[in-house]
Amino acid sequence: MAKKRVKSLKQLSELINYDYAKIVQFNNYNQNKIDPILITKLCEFFGCTLKDLLFLYEGDDGTNDGFPKKRKCS
Numbered sequence: 001m002a003k004k005r006v007k008s009l010k011q012l013s014e015l016i017n018y019d020y021a022k023i024v025q026f027n028n029y030n031q032n033k034i035d036p037i038l039i040t041k042l043c044e045f046f047g048c049t050l051k052d053l054l055f056l057y058e059g060d061d062g063t064n065d066g067f068p069k070k071r072k073c074s
Contacts, residue, residue, distance in 0.1 A: 004046065016041040 006012050009027060013020035018041055025031045026038060034054070042053055 012045075016045050 001007075001012065006015065009023050010020055013023050018038060022031075022035065022038060026035070039050065039053060043049060046052070
């Protein structure tokens, strides 16, 4: 986002003409399925590929959900 001088997810939603709440959900890994329209808009805007946006976490944290466990600060 910095390379494109995008300062916020709200600004990004306006630039790509897409729902802000759905962008926040994607950014926070809080969605049940991937929206192909959002992925397409992000790839076109940032000039990137799918593998630049998504990754598969292959850890051994026991969750099998594809995401690392959130660590709490002590």
